[in-house]
Amino acid sequence: MKKNYLILINFLILILICNMLTGKTESSKVKSQSSSSIQPKGKAVEFTIPEWWYNGVFYQIFVRSFYDSDGDGKGDLQGIIEKLDYLKDLGITGIWLTPIFGSFSYHGYDITNYYVIDDDYGTMEDFEKLVDEAHKRKIKIILDLVINHTSKKHPWFIDSATNENSMYKDWYVWSDEQLPGWINASGARQPAWNSLLDVINNSTNYYRYNKFYYTAFNGTIPDLNYENPKVIEEVKNIAKFWLNKGVDGFRLDGARFIFEDGPGDKQADSPRTIKFWDEFSKYCRTIKPDAYIIAEIFGGLDKKVLYYTEPNGLSAVFNFEFVSAINSTLAVGKLTQFKLTIKNMIEAIKRIPKEFFSIFISNHDVGRFAELVRTMEKVKIAALLQLTLPGGAPYIYYGDEIGQREGDKRIGDAWKRNPMWWNSSQLAGFTKNQSTWCGQMKTDSQFFTNKINVEDENNDPNSVLNFYKKLIKIRKNFVSLQKGDFVEITIDTNSDKNLESVYAFIRNYENNIAIVVLNSGKNSVVIDQKIDVKIINDNINKLKYVDGIYSKDQNNPIPNEIINPIINEGKLKLNLDGRDYILIILEKS
Numbered sequence: 001m002k003k004n005y006l007i008l009i010n011f012l013i014l015i016l017i018c019n020m021l022t023g024k025t026e027s028s029k030v031k032s033q034s035s036s037s038i039q040p041k042g043k044a045v046e047f048t049i050p051e052w053w054y055n056g057v058f059y060q061i062f063v064r065s066f067y068d069s070d071g072d073g074k075g076d077l078q079g080i081i082e083k084l085d086y087l088k089d090l091g092i093t094g095i096w097l098t099p100i101f102g103s104f105s106y107h108g109y110d111i112t113n114y115y116v117i118d119d120d121y122g123t124m125e126d127f128e129k130l131v132d133e134a135h136k137r138k139i140k141i142i143l144d145l146v147i148n149h150t151s152k153k154h155p156w157f158i159d160s161a162t163n164e165n166s167m168y169k170d171w172y173v174w175s176d177e178q179l180p181g182w183i184n185a186s187g188a189r190q191p192a193w194n195s196l197l198d199v200i201n202n203s204t205n206y207y208r209y210n211k212f213y214y215t216a217f218n219g220t221i222p223d224l225n226y227e228n229p230k231v232i233e234e235v236k237n238i239a240k241f242w243l244n245k246g247v248d249g250f251r252l253d254g255a256r257f258i259f260e261d262g263p264g265d266k267q268a269d270s271p272r273t274i275k276f277w278d279e280f281s282k283y284c285r286t287i288k289p290d291a292y293i294i295a296e297i298f299g300g301l302d303k304k305v306l307y308y309t310e311p312n313g314l315s316a317v318f319n320f321e322f323v324s325a326i327n328s329t330l331a332v333g334k335l336t337q338f339k340l341t342i343k344n345m346i347e348a349i350k351r352i353p354k355e356f357f358s359i360f361i362s363n364h365d366v367g368r369f370a371e372l373v374r375t376m377e378k379v380k381i382a383a384l385l386q387l388t389l390p391g392g393a394p395y396i397y398y399g400d401e402i403g404q405r406e407g408d409k410r411i412g413d414a415w416k417r418n419p420m421w422w423n424s425s426q427l428a429g430f431t432k433n434q435s436t437w438c439g440q441m442k443t444d445s446q447f448f449t450n451k452i453n454v455e456d457e458n459n460d461p462n463s464v465l466n467f468y469k470k471l472i473k474i475r476k477n478f479v480s481l482q483k484g485d486f487v488e489i490t491i492d493t494n495s496d497k498n499l500e501s502v503y504a505f506i507r508n509y510e511n512n513i514a515i516v517v518l519n520s521g522k523n524s525v526v527i528d529q530k531i532d533v534k535i536i537n538d539n540i541n542k543l544k545y546v547d548g549i550y551s552k553d554q555n556n557p558i559p560n561e562i563i564n565p566i567i568n569e570g571k572l573k574l575n576l577d578g579r580d581y582i583l584i585i586l587e588k589s
């Protein structure tokens, strides 16, 4: 183990030297000292964080629902290839594909074969073509790696349960009894120790009949046994296999639950789990030096921070707190809780590189924000915050960019994963079949009357889609939005209580400054106050307007009557109607 570690260090130093020799300038160096509070001394390795980890914009595709290329009613890899130009035009630089491996379920999070493409999605050739075509368009591909557990139908598990001489005998977590104190670690109403009785076709004639297996989630997905070095070896083989196919990294499912160190709290976030992901990330980078690894970690900001080990450990974790904050507060116009969450987030990321938290609005588990708020103005405000608050590459859930609604609630949890609305036809241009994989589609009445779909929104200059396009472009063009410092602008609410719905902040990096001001409430407000922020005060008469976006007119430059008071007097002077927002990019001369 120690020897491997030394080899790894040497390898990373070699990469660093190679980067220096080739004169790579498009990276920012983040030294490990920034994490001194949680990093053991003497272990620091300088690692150059690739620019695409923070200046990119990712897009999550639920593969079965994106686009059906062959008319069988199910989205597939060829369908994604056909829509790559759409994603390129949107400004996307990376794609997260939900699981594409062998599986019996529609969602693929219970894997039966890690080395094949699910028949519904196409062939290995299709996958190789997808990676190739995406890379031609400078779009990265990351895969959803579900390795805390497998399907209970995986041949490893069946052999482990039934064959006393199996090489997989110790690949799962077995017990003779249901151990006391163990809970379902994922929070579901399911036991941690599952009876094997009914696993294999109601047969009783097998080894381990009447035994119990551990699962962090539910009985259909038994946890792999990470005490067994052979399991770790196999997981590395899986990662290597796909990295060698050209993928750029992984999204880690259920990442908190790898090792279980005892009942209760110790079932998640074990120090051994955190160390495991650190080593796993480094292992991936021995195959692909800039491999990007993002983990699904929920359960609080302090927990997330623990998963930052070194710059070359995990690349990022998803910021679930942002989702809770916009769902519970922005949706109803009360900003108090939202501001507090952001304040806590800013405090948390002072201890780690900013790009460690990736902001998303919706995903396949939390549902769609547009369904909750049902107004495009709020969808745009959420997008504005997602793309301007500090964090690594943000993640757009497919359809969020058009304000897509959820599907029919009668189809199980598939309502959060409904087919993409491409055009105004009955099945929304998703398939040429008479039906989709989840039956007929519930297309909200607004889908027709307000033309919520890609084709119509492309033609409407004020659509959510065109707003996203412009915003993504601005984020990619200006470094303050990628890695700038964050300062909240305190709004004086004495003159008008409605001003409590206003949220404003500045981000700046070297000569570039971004100002965001929004009114989350429904009443109009008049803002007329000094911006009491050093970077503005110090640079009055030295700033010039370079770009921006304004809710009253998203297609033209910001009016001079708003810009002039800022650059000449350091004053914020503007009227915002309900749900109005503004983003201003300035440059110091």
Ligand SMILES: [Ca+2]
Binding pocket: 068, 069, 070, 071, 072, 073, 074, 075, 076, 120
């Ligand atoms: Ca298909």
Ligand SMILES: [Ca+2]
Binding pocket: 148, 216, 223, 224, 257, 258, 259, 260
């Ligand atoms: Ca586990």
